[in-house]
Amino acid sequence: MASSSEDDVPLVKSKANGVKSSDTIPKSVDQAMDKENPTNGHVEAGISVRHGPVEEMDVDEDANGPIMANGVTNGKRKARSSVTNGKSYKEASSSEEDDKPLSKRRKMAAPPKPVLDSDSELSDEPLIKAKAKMPPKVTAAQVGEDSDSDQPITEKLAKKKEKIEKAAEKTAKAIRAEEASSAKKKKQKRVDSDDEDDVPLAKKTTKKIAKPKKEESDDDIPLRRKAPAVSAKKDKTKVKAEAVSPAKKAKGKVKAEKTEDDLAAEAEEEEFRWWENMDKNDNSIKWNTLEHNGVVFPPEYVPLPKNVKLVYDGVPISLHPDAEEIAGFYGAMLNSEVNVSNPTFNENFFFDFKAMLDNTGHGKDKDGNKIKIKEFAKCDFKPIFEYYDAERQKKKALPAVEKKALKAEKDAAEAPYTHCMWDGRKQKVGNFRVEPPGLFRGRGEHPKTGKVKQRVRPEQITLNIGKDAKVPTPPEGHKWKEIKHDQTATWLATWQENINGAFKYVMLAASSDIKGQSDYQKFEKARELKKHIDRIRKDYNRELQSKVMADRQRATAVYLIDKFALRAGNEKGEDEADTVGCCSLKYEHVTLRPPNTVIFDFLGKDSIRFYDEVEVDTQVFKNLKIFKKEPKGPGDEIFDRLTTSALNKHLSSYMTGLTAKVFRTYNASWTMSNLLKDMKSTGTIPEKVKDYNDANRQVAILCNHKRTVAAGHAGQIEKMQEKINGMLYQQWRLKQMMIDVDSKIKKKKGADFFELPEDLDEEWVKKHQEYLVEEHRQKIRKKFEKENEKLVAEGQKEMKDKELNDRLKDADELEKKFKKENKSKKVAAEGKSPSIEKLEASIEKIQQRIETSKIQLEDKDQNKEVALGTSKINYIDPRLTVVFSKKFDVPIERFFSKTLREKFDWAIKSVDEDWEF
Structure with a gap:
């Protein structure tokens, strides 16, 4: 073991594990660093500034769809997944090696270490330039800062976060004090009861039975055992049922059919409200009886037609069905440029394809001569692609009935x-x-992308x-x-x-009882953390200065997990994606920029690049310098004396079942809960939805639930703007109709009122008119097809194409009308008995729709870098969303899609607007 001077932290060089930190940290090291980086005290930290899109990363994005309350498709954020027909299942964490000693864990091959200058001992400039292009500098708009704001949003939120953390400390102390008081009262009651048992029966005083008192608070009951009040509707149904005596039931005639109300009441009575009986659930036995029919297998492979073949070096060849199937996997996806242009994808595919060819005897030409496939570049999969693409188009073109x-x-x-x-x-x-x-796509830069899924x-x-x-x-x-x-x-x-x-x-x-119970327990565990968060924060802040290296590393890791929502992270093998989290961060993943800025740059969950610049407490900055100290270099672990399992074991000493990931749920839910308490949402439904999204956005920023800007974001914004422009054009036409009804109105209202909006010009108008005509044609066709479907279903004859052509003349008339308007610069009034009042009312209605659409566009644009779906679905207790919905009278459908309403059925039915996290 090499020793060092008092000013240096001793490090151990090991062939197996690279450089490892010493057991303890000399006091002189802290003092030396304090002189280098003087501070006036605690640095306001905990807010990060996430940079913009990482341009060189290819990430599959969500398809366009209806915009829900969180500004994303279908009301929820989809996973960044590969394009696949099959649905994936939750994978077991078989790759986790938390419980293994550090010396026995598999290591990634470390890149060669550069030669360091002797005076670069405490320098933390990046030693290796990252392959990916650095993201552009963040703008005020990207983090939601108003252009006229005097104070950056990060400063505002830092103060808000500090206030929320102080409230958390106060709440934790109050809960524990209340529990202690309740426990003391219960103990006293037991003592009094025991004393009374010792008194002779003759001497016991007879007490009058007191009237029932008001029900006491259930605050002393553990959070996981509290049962929400049964809905009033259910109570009324029960009372009504009990009020009818059997004799009364027997009297008179019984109705043959039950009313809808009766059926609804019965359904509610039969409903299993498991969330009201969670304390009765066994923690080990999940079921007593279980019946199911197994699984559905995909159809067997159907060989390609004889005229469709893989072409190798210009020669069409026949393959064994097993090899042909694999060739078809690749051929069918030639249009997926992101995959087929990826060298790793192609290399992995061809390796597996060749292995199958070796097993099946490669290919044969038309004369039966053996053709050995050796080079990927000589393979032409285009005929296979054209066949599968034609099949897709055929399926797409099938009549709706088929x-x-x-x-x-x-x-x-x-x-x-x-x-x-x-x-x-x-x-x-x-x-x-x-x-x-099929072919495995993976996420991000997965090393196995392109391999054959058997x-x-x-x-x-x-x-x-x-x-x-x-x-x-x-x-x-x-x-x-x-x-x-x-x-x-x-x-x-x-x-x-x-x-x-x-x-x-x-x-x-997700809508099943078992899944619902899992979600319920997850959020109840986060509520439980309310009681202990102050002690945890106090302890890790103290241990940030511990002399014991392991304790200091653990405290720093918990700080980063709590403040910046980093995942704990696990070690990966060489054949797995090089994704990391807090505990598995390596030297090259963290760059330190004095006085207290830390830059994280690594592949996080799903191989998505995590790039973040954060301001940390001065002591944390100093600790990271110590953990990165020479002779550590690229490939060496920063938290080399800490494992995820050790971290979680330490956390469980505060609370049963507490792990690093509970902090993300707690911080998001607690923050949202505090924002809701001070919220006063008024106005229209869209305005209230925007208020909710603004709060959700603050949660996402405060808890670092961020994402890179989606590739299709600009297109979606443009589409929404086009919709608004279309309404502005519609409004302008109505104004022109007012002139047709009353020519004097132009003088009364002023010429400016009737001008074409500045965002629109004549060229745009013509293109929009073409779009409206084509849209009208499509509507006529769809209506015609639907009516024909109905006729066939009723056993009647279909309408002929002549009927469709007659209907399409309506679209031709619309086209002629637009041409006439463009030529004459006049718009004839439409509708029965058009009047100025009717036209003004229509203009006002459109104006309201324009305002709503503008709010939605602004909301979506502000959400481009913030993962609101992630916060709302996974980290914010769904009961808080229900509280907002009930408190401000906003339909829950504006926040949860149908799938999410089924998933969070327990939350929707279990709380009222007064519920608190």
Whole structure:
């Protein structure tokens, strides 16, 4: 072991683990650094400034769709996933090595270390230039700062965050004091009861039975055991049912059919409100009886027609069906430029393709001569692509009736697999389909992108089912790998995929009781953290100056996790994506810029680049300098004396089940809860929705739930602006109609009122008119098709094409009308008995729609860098969204899509507007 002077932190050089920090930190090191970086005290930290888009990263984005309250498609943010037909399952954390000693963990190959100058001992300039282009500098608009604001938003939010953290400290102390007081009272009651038991029966005083007192607060009951009040509707139904005596029921005639109210009341009575009985749930046994029908396998491969072949070096060749299927995987996706232009994707695909060719004898030309495929560059997959693309277009062009029939046929075949019977209750299954074979896309810069995902057979699948239930029959000629009866497991089927060796699971749907209970427990655990957050923060702030290296590293990690919502992180093997989190950060992932700015740059979850510049407490900055001190270099771990499992074990000493990820949920929910308390939302529904989104945005910024700007964001904004321009044009036409009705109105209103809006010009008007004419034609066609579908369904004859052509003349008339208006510069009034009053009323209605659309556009643009969907769905307690909805009378549909309403059914039904996190 090498020793050092008092001014240097001793480090140990190990071949297995690179450079490792010493056990302790001499006091002189802290003193020396304090002289270098003098500070006036605590630095206001905890707010980061996220830079803009990372231009050189290819990330699959969401498809366009209806804009929900959070400004994203379908009311929720979709995962950055690869384009795939199959649905993925939640993967098991088989790659985690938390419990292994550091010396036994797999290491990434470290890049060569540059030679350091002797005077660069405490310099923290990046030693290696990142391959990816650095993001552009952040602008005020990108973090939501108003151009006329005198104070940057980061400063405003830093003060707000400090206030929220002080409120958290005060709340934690109050909860503990109340619990202590309650415990003391209960103990005293038990003592009094014991004393009374010792008194002879003759001497016991008889007490009068007191009238029932007002129900006491349940604040002393543990959060996870509190049961929300049953809805008034349910109470009324129950009272009504009890009030009717059996004798009264027997009297008179019973109605043959029940009313809708009766059926609704019965359905509500039968509903299993599990969130009111969470204390009765067993923590180990998840079910007593379980029945299901297994899984649905993808269809077997259908060989290509004989005239469609892979071309190698200009020669069409025939392949074995197994090899042809793999060639088809690649050929079918030639239009996916992001994948087929990726060298790693192509290299991995060709490696697996060649392995299959070696097993099946490669290819043959038309004369039966063997053709050995050796070079990827000589392969031409275009004929395969053209075949599959034509098939896609055929399917797309099918009449709506046929599409509907095919869907109905598919739904009928899958119906037995969509639900299972769980403890006698029908529950929806989340994903019962086995993922079809194909090419693995991965996310971000995954090293295995392009590899072949093999077809999963029944022999690989283990089913979990009740002992007395009928075991599903496997496909003919096959058998299941294993049948289990594990009552502690919540999965129905599992298998191991070949790419990463991860286990795939068939689970219940998000709307099921089990999934709902999991979400409920997750948020209740975050509520539980309310009681302990002040002690945790006090302890880690103290340990930031600990002499013990392991303690100081742990305290610094908890600080970063709490303040900046970093994930804990786990070690990865060399064949896995090089994604990291807080505990697994390496030297090159952190750059220090005096006096107290830390720059994070690494691949985070799903191989998405995480780039963030944050201001930290001076002591934290100093600690990171110590953890990066020479002779550490690229490839060496910063927190080399800390593992995720050790960190979570320490956190669990404060509260049972506390892990690093609970901080993200707690911070987001607690912040939103505090913002809601001070909120006074008024105005229209869109304005109230924007108020909610503004609060959600602050949560996302404060908790660092950020994202790079989506590639399609500019296009979506342009589309929304076009919609607004279309309404402005519609408004302008109505104003021109006013002149047609009363020529004197122009003088009364002034010429400016009737001018074409400045954002529109004559060229735009002509293009928009063409769009309106084409849109009208499409509407006529769709209506015609729908009516024909109805006629066929009723057994009548379809309308002929002549009828469609007659209807399309209406669009031709509209086209002529626009041409006439452009030529004459006049717009004739439309409708029955047009009047100035009617036209003004129409103009006002359109103006309201324009204002609403402008609010939505502004909201969406402000959300471009903030992951509101992530905050709202995963980290903010859904009950807080329900509180806002009920408190300010906004339909819950504006915040949760249908899928989310099913997922958070327990939250919607369990709280009122007075509920607090």
